[in-house]
Amino acid sequence: MITAISSYSYNGQAKANNKQTNRRKEKRKSLIKVTVRLIAAAIFFIIVFAGFTLMKGDASMSHPAQPTADERLIVVGSGDTLWEIAGKVKQDGDDIREVVYNIKKRNQLENSALNAGQSLIIPAGE
Structure with missing residues (x-):
């Protein structure tokens, strides 16, 4: 009787781990994008507020x-x-x-x- 050795292997668990890793990476990238946008918006508003504060008008004589x-x-x-x-x-x-x-x-x-x-x-x- 001849026994055949199969080279087939199931790596479904590895694919699931890759999907989870990819989701984590995407969430991290998304979080970084949102954080950068919030920081940029905050800096923009600080600059605008400082500019208006430094400007003097005739109304404040x-x-x-x-x-x-x-x-x-x-x-x-x-x-x-x-x-x-x-x-x-x-x-x-x-x-x-x-x-x-x-x-x-x-x-x-x-x-x-x-x-x-x-x-x-x-x-x-x-």
């Missing part, structure tokens, strides 16, 4: 102290410029650039832009 008895209070009209106002209030012999500087400093203005209806304090001696 600080108000100067109340005018003293020697100072005058004027209201800016439509089309008025700081240079024109300084020219009207300066005394003979005063440098108009110095008058403009003093008005800006007294009113805590960052630039020469004026709005109609805005109140300006004219420092004493101008």
Whole structure:
């Protein structure tokens, strides 16, 4: 009697293990993708928030102290410029650039832009 030796082997368990390993790898990749996206979104919003926080608008202007008895209070009209106002209030012999500087400093203005209806304090001696 001849006995045949079979070379057939069943490796179904190995395939099942491979599927589980592949699922774990896919879950890990998916988790990494989600984590990276969340971190990127957080960094983006932090940068945007910091940018808006650092920007200053005219709405957040600080108000100067109340005018003293020697100072005058004027209201800016439509089309008025700081240079024109300084020219009207300066005394003979005063440098108009110095008058403009003093008005800006007294009113805590960052630039020469004026709005109609805005109140300006004219420092004493101008």
